[in-house]
Amino acid sequence: MTTVHPPERLQAAANTPLYAARQRVYPKAVTGTVRTWKWLILILCLAAYYLVPWLRWDRGPGAPDQAVLVDIGHGRLFFFFIEIWPQEVYFLTGLLVLAAIGLFVATSLFGRVWCGFACPQTVWTDLFMWVERRIQGDRNERMRLDKAPWSPAKLRKKGATHAAWLLIAATTGGAWIMYFNDAPTVVREVLTGQASVEVYFFFALFTGTTYLLAGWAREQVCTYMCPWPRFQAAMLDENSLVVTYRDWRGEPRGKATKHSIGDCVDCRACVNVCPTGIDIRDGQQLECIGCGLCIDACDDIMKRLDRPKGLVAFETLANLAASTAASASVPPGPARQTAGMAARSRPRFLRPRTLLYAAMLTTVAGIMAGAFLTREAVTLSVLRDRAPLFIALADGSVRNAFTLKIANKTRDVSELALEIEASVPVQMQVQEGAPLGANRFAVTTRPDGITQWRVLVTQPAGPSQRQSSDVTFRLRDSQGNIAASERSILLGPKP
Numbered sequence: 001m002t003t004v005h006p007p008e009r010l011q012a013a014a015n016t017p018l019y020a021a022r023q024r025v026y027p028k029a030v031t032g033t034v035r036t037w038k039w040l041i042l043i044l045c046l047a048a049y050y051l052v053p054w055l056r057w058d059r060g061p062g063a064p065d066q067a068v069l070v071d072i073g074h075g076r077l078f079f080f081f082i083e084i085w086p087q088e089v090y091f092l093t094g095l096l097v098l099a100a101i102g103l104f105v106a107t108s109l110f111g112r113v114w115c116g117f118a119c120p121q122t123v124w125t126d127l128f129m130w131v132e133r134r135i136q137g138d139r140n141e142r143m144r145l146d147k148a149p150w151s152p153a154k155l156r157k158k159g160a161t162h163a164a165w166l167l168i169a170a171t172t173g174g175a176w177i178m179y180f181n182d183a184p185t186v187v188r189e190v191l192t193g194q195a196s197v198e199v200y201f202f203f204a205l206f207t208g209t210t211y212l213l214a215g216w217a218r219e220q221v222c223t224y225m226c227p228w229p230r231f232q233a234a235m236l237d238e239n240s241l242v243v244t245y246r247d248w249r250g251e252p253r254g255k256a257t258k259h260s261i262g263d264c265v266d267c268r269a270c271v272n273v274c275p276t277g278i279d280i281r282d283g284q285q286l287e288c289i290g291c292g293l294c295i296d297a298c299d300d301i302m303k304r305l306d307r308p309k310g311l312v313a314f315e316t317l318a319n320l321a322a323s324t325a326a327s328a329s330v331p332p333g334p335a336r337q338t339a340g341m342a343a344r345s346r347p348r349f350l351r352p353r354t355l356l357y358a359a360m361l362t363t364v365a366g367i368m369a370g371a372f373l374t375r376e377a378v379t380l381s382v383l384r385d386r387a388p389l390f391i392a393l394a395d396g397s398v399r400n401a402f403t404l405k406i407a408n409k410t411r412d413v414s415e416l417a418l419e420i421e422a423s424v425p426v427q428m429q430v431q432e433g434a435p436l437g438a439n440r441f442a443v444t445t446r447p448d449g450i451t452q453w454r455v456l457v458t459q460p461a462g463p464s465q466r467q468s469s470d471v472t473f474r475l476r477d478s479q480g481n482i483a484a485s486e487r488s489i490l491l492g493p494k495p
Contacts, residue, residue: 053069408445
């Protein structure tokens with residue numbers, strides 16, 4: 001069946017713009033328990049970000065003394081007493097998996113707690129808005145300032161705001177490059193113009209992105225750029241604690257002087273403090289980051305009206321449905337409040353979803369811990385020459401050439417014994433290696449580095465000569481224990 005629309009509706013649809021202009025959000029300052037927690041977390045996050053590059057850690061002579069450092073030039077990642085080599089990138093992969101599962105756990109328990117309290121976009125936007133309020137005033141003053149024509153006073157306030165934003169952004173970009181360079185050294189080089197082009201490029205890049213995202217884009221990053229709101233619903237269920245409006249108690253809305261109405265007086269305080277500009281009374285929305293500032297704003301109004309707090313609160317959807325059903329037949333007032341609260345139950349933190357996430361988190365953490373505790377201090381890589389695959393000598397013997405790379409992850413020089421085991425008789429020769437016996441040579445590795453050794457393995461002529469044979473190279477420490485081993489193949493001509 002085909003639906004025929006009136007011409008006026010078709011014309012209205014044709015004239016509807018595909019893109020709407022941004023409606024700027026002017027969040028109002030608010031005080032309360034949630035805001036206090038947000039300030040504490042903001043301070044901790046910013047302090048960690050800016051101060052960690054300056055922490056020192058003694059690793060001995062010749063090693064960087066920065067506690068946390070991504071040393072691109074030498075292929076190392078230092079984290080206090082932990083040193084990660086490029087071959088151990090799986091540790092970083094495991095760390096990212098742990099972070100992702102941890103985020104799933106937090107979301108399934110407390111909704112978008114990460115977005116509302118600890119996300120870098122939230123933290124820096126909060127900081128930028130605080131600076132804006134200090135210079136331009138609160139919500140109403142900023143709205144009037146934006147509507148007013150340009151004047152010396154407006155130019156002064158706007159200029160001071162953006163100058164402060166750029167200063168914070170520059171500090172942020174500078175702190176980021178300190179994680180990849182020695183902090184005191186790179187600061188001195190940047191200020192004296194001696195830093196590399198790459199350093200200045202990334203300094204400008206992170207300064208610019210911080211200024212644009214926290215100063216200009218703000219809530220648009222959370223709504224349009226971040227992928228997390230799109231799939232967070234898969235992590236939530238009816239027992240997750242989320243910021244919500246208890247409509248069973250607040251409806252019907254009306255003025256505080258009237259009788260037989262709900263507790264919501266339609267003051268829009270919750271809307272005015274929202275950093276994304278939504279109305280929490282409309283239910284769960286993609287734009288809501290779960291910051292909880294609307295809770296503080298509503299609680300303040302309820303306190304002034306001598307009504308119970310918690311009209312907007314961290315609540316589970318299961319409790320919201322139970323309270324709605326229990327209070328449906330009760331008229332607005334204290335009786336409805338009592339009935340709705342009595343129908344609530346304690347949040348269920350232990351449920352299949354959270355237990356599964358916890359099991360995954362524990363498993364991945366256990367695997368990473370086991371891999372780290374059993375990591376080898378010395379590793380051996382064997383590269384067989386491919387051009388030529390082998391050399392046939394005049395006496396009928398066959399020679400294969402190998403390059404052995406020995407990685408020593410300790411800060412000490414290692415004296416090791418290299419030996420070979422093969423399924424056929426062979427003779428091993430290590431160039432520049434000191435012989436210790438038949439097919440056994442002494443090799444030395446430099447501290448915290450890779451040492452290469454050239455090894456020649458010869459298979460004598462005779463009936464034991466094969467086209468392909470297994471061979472194993474072993475490294476033994478001074479106590480005779482196997483420090484590392486690696487298998488390869490010895491090739492020869494067809495019989």
